[in-house]
Amino acid sequence: MTFARKTLLPSLAIALCVLAAPRAEAGFGIGGSIGSGFYYSDGLNRTATNIEITPSWKIAILSLDLGLKFNLEEVNKQNYDFQLRPGVRLDLQLLYLRAAIPLRVNAGGDYGFLFGVGFSFGVGPVSLFVEADGNFSKEIGFSSPGIDFRLGARFQF
Numbered sequence: 001m002t003f004a005r006k007t008l009l010p011s012l013a014i015a016l017c018v019l020a021a022p023r024a025e026a027g028f029g030i031g032g033s034i035g036s037g038f039y040y041s042d043g044l045n046r047t048a049t050n051i052e053i054t055p056s057w058k059i060a061i062l063s064l065d066l067g068l069k070f071n072l073e074e075v076n077k078q079n080y081d082f083q084l085r086p087g088v089r090l091d092l093q094l095l096y097l098r099a100a101i102p103l104r105v106n107a108g109g110d111y112g113f114l115f116g117v118g119f120s121f122g123v124g125p126v127s128l129f130v131e132a133d134g135n136f137s138k139e140i141g142f143s144s145p146g147i148d149f150r151l152g153a154r155f156q157f
Helices: 002-020
Strands: 026-040 044-046 050-059 062-071 082-092 095-100 110-123 126-137 141-156
Touching: 026 126, 050 082, 050 141, 062 095, 082 110, 095 126, 110 141
Parallel strands: none
Antiparallel strands: 026 044, 026 050, 026 141, 050 062, 062 082, 082 095, 095 110, 110 126, 126 141
């Protein structure tokens, strides 16, 4: 038993770290997703269904993103607005973390903070992802975050 602990367990730990480590890559990528969610302001409210196009530049496990989000419907005083969402994404293989600064450029303007977590499954340069984002907005109050859920695909050149 002592021999197994001294040789087998460290070898398994090293193999697991090597297999779980993200690939070091760099280059341009683009993603697209559809999403919706909810926020709390005088009750629970649904957010508008939207699409987001996300060009990005990846360096190792870090991506610099510029999300371009468009609402597809009017819901709960949310018009057909457009947001720029510059941010970063930390790729931890299947799991990734996202942070961005949503900037609404029409309909009166607004700004906030976005923090998200997602799971990405892919083969080669193409991957599918599922993401949940917490949105803190000046307009609805920073103390009442909205939650968005996204489903999409990404292509890394």
